[in-house]
Amino acid sequence: MTRCGQEYLAGLRDGREIWLDGERVKDVTAHPAFRSTAASFAGLHDLADDPAHRPVLVQGGVRRAYAVPRSYEDLVARRQAFRTTAEASYGYLGRTPDYMAAGAAGFAAAPDVFTGGTFDGAEHALAFHRRLAEGDLHAAFTLGNPGGGEDDRTLRVVAERDGGIVVRGAKTVGTGAVFADEILVGTIEPLAPDDTAHALTFSVRPDAPGLKLISRTSYEERSRSVFDHPLSSRYDENDAMLVCEDVFVPWERVLTYRDPVTTGAIWWQTPAYLNFVHQSATRFWTKLEFLTGLAILITRSHGTEQLPPVVQAVGRLLGMVAQAKAFVLAAEASYEQVDGGRGGVRPGQEISHAQRIMAGELYPRAVQDIKLLAGGALVQLPASGRDLLHPELGPLVRRYFGTPGHPAEDRVKLLKLAWDALGSEFAGRHEQYERFYHGAPHVYLTMQTRAGAAERCESLAQACLDGYGLGTTR
Numbered sequence: 001m002t003r004c005g006q007e008y009l010a011g012l013r014d015g016r017e018i019w020l021d022g023e024r025v026k027d028v029t030a031h032p033a034f035r036s037t038a039a040s041f042a043g044l045h046d047l048a049d050d051p052a053h054r055p056v057l058v059q060g061g062v063r064r065a066y067a068v069p070r071s072y073e074d075l076v077a078r079r080q081a082f083r084t085t086a087e088a089s090y091g092y093l094g095r096t097p098d099y100m101a102a103g104a105a106g107f108a109a110a111p112d113v114f115t116g117g118t119f120d121g122a123e124h125a126l127a128f129h130r131r132l133a134e135g136d137l138h139a140a141f142t143l144g145n146p147g148g149g150e151d152d153r154t155l156r157v158v159a160e161r162d163g164g165i166v167v168r169g170a171k172t173v174g175t176g177a178v179f180a181d182e183i184l185v186g187t188i189e190p191l192a193p194d195d196t197a198h199a200l201t202f203s204v205r206p207d208a209p210g211l212k213l214i215s216r217t218s219y220e221e222r223s224r225s226v227f228d229h230p231l232s233s234r235y236d237e238n239d240a241m242l243v244c245e246d247v248f249v250p251w252e253r254v255l256t257y258r259d260p261v262t263t264g265a266i267w268w269q270t271p272a273y274l275n276f277v278h279q280s281a282t283r284f285w286t287k288l289e290f291l292t293g294l295a296i297l298i299t300r301s302h303g304t305e306q307l308p309p310v311v312q313a314v315g316r317l318l319g320m321v322a323q324a325k326a327f328v329l330a331a332e333a334s335y336e337q338v339d340g341g342r343g344g345v346r347p348g349q350e351i352s353h354a355q356r357i358m359a360g361e362l363y364p365r366a367v368q369d370i371k372l373l374a375g376g377a378l379v380q381l382p383a384s385g386r387d388l389l390h391p392e393l394g395p396l397v398r399r400y401f402g403t404p405g406h407p408a409e410d411r412v413k414l415l416k417l418a419w420d421a422l423g424s425e426f427a428g429r430h431e432q433y434e435r436f437y438h439g440a441p442h443v444y445l446t447m448q449t450r451a452g453a454a455e456r457c458e459s460l461a462q463a464c465l466d467g468y469g470l471g472t473t474r
């Protein structure tokens with residue numbers, strides 16, 4: 001069953017311990033730092049009840065992203081669901097419910113991977129998928145470590161008790177964690193073979209006793225109004241550090257335990273990670289479309305849209321959109337079977353991994369290109385929409401901030417949206433997000449040397465070398 005937005009919001013009012021600016025947040029759905037974004041996430045739940053979108057988003061009563069794709073057509077249908085969800089926030093909400101849904105479907109496609117030498121988490125992984133799917137739950141995940149090291153600040157097992165384990169330490173970055181029904185905690189980077197204390201994966205409710213979420217600055221709270229900050233006021237999904245002070249985790253929520261090999265394998269030997277990329281590559285494509293659309297509107301509002309360099313700059317942006325699209329379509333077309341077909345299919349690995357390289361490099365370039373098109377008008381804006389409404393100032397603003405054919409109110413509205421997307425603190429966070437949310441470049445670039453077609457590239461170059469020698473004349 002899918003849940004409506006109100007049911008989702010009611011689930012967040014569970015006494016979870018969120019800290020912001022030295023304040024314990026009592027209700028994430030009502031606090032000015034979080035409430036509008038919580039409402040945006042709730043809107044995504046309502047979308048699944050909308051007859052116009054339900055056939056795309058829902059299959060057999062369950063969110064489509066939870067389904068294990070069995071064919072190329074299933075991958076395409078899943079992408080269409082990802083698109084619909086991404087469009088609802090113009091690509092600015094990354095941890096939408098379909099993100100972890102796709103990851104959990106990846107676990108369910110290859111549960112045997114969870115059977116390790118020290119612990120068998122296969123049934124628990126299937127139960128995780130079932131619980132999320134049947135409850136239409138929204139899960140975040142934290143796989144990184146504070147400061148990057150495996151020291152005693154990093155979350156680890158400190159005791160076993162009847163019925164479960166006790167964990168202590170921190171994990172990061174918890175994007176959307178304050179808005180989640182569950183948080184999956186694990187490790188994606190390789191662990192030392194003897195590092196069993198850190199080698200675990202589990203899912204925890206945010207209201208578990210001893211669990212704290214330390215939130216970063218809220219851009220939503222800093223925003224003055226939707227008119228002034230249309231994105232950050234509504235789509236600030238937040239990033240929080242998860243701190244566990246002796247949190248008890250029941251065994252049935254433990255997916256891997258004291259097993260460094262299995263703890264990493266669940267990401268690379270199931271389709272979970274590739275499913276994440278399928279969702280996020282689709283969202284990225286949508287976000288680039290949105291940004292390119294902004295660029296086109298800005299050039300029109302500036303009256304520069306006919307200038308040849310501007311036409312070319314827009315052409316380059318549209319080329320970037322096509323690249324983003326091509327990576328999604330190519331990953332689907334190069335689909336691979338999972339577990340000999342028993343686990344359905346997954347997007348092609350080589351293309352999916354390459355998408356992370358492309359997106360991390362393309363995004364800052366696109367932002368920079370659009371800022372160049374926008375110029376100083378992006379900054380020279382009235383402090384807020386209130387200036388337009390002021391009886392004395394309003395007429396002046398309307399006179400001096402418009403351009404021919406573009407009334408001041410429309411132009412200020414457009415440029416404030418552009419600033420929120422390109423230049424604000426929220427925008428800066430998005431640039432860092434697109435570069436790092438799937439890991440640091442040194443990690444995924446190294447991985448591409450394994451996933452990419454190195455052998456074929458090398459043999460082609462070698463064939464050329466082999467085709468001539470010192471005495472070759474043609």
Ligand SMILES: Cc1cc2nc3c(=O)[nH]c(=O)nc-3n(C[C@H](O)[C@H](O)[C@H](O)COP(=O)(O)OP(=O)(O)OC[C@H]3O[C@@H](n4cnc5c(N)ncnc54)[C@H](O)[C@@H]3O)c2cc1C
Pocket residue numbers: 140141142143144145147148172173174175176239429432433436437438439440441442
């Ligand atoms: C906005 C945002 C949201 C995120 N959301 C999530 C989330 O929801 N869940 C989650 O689990 N994670 C999330 N991530 C975290 C992400 O997983 C980590 O940031 C990522 O794994 C990189 O780790 P790190 O930040 O510790 O960087 P580091 O590994 O410390 O790398 C930082 C930089 O240090 C240098 N460096 C470090 N080590 C090496 C090396 N061995 N070789 C060469 N250079 C090196 C490189 O310049 C590298 O870019 C998010 C990140 C961001 C920025």
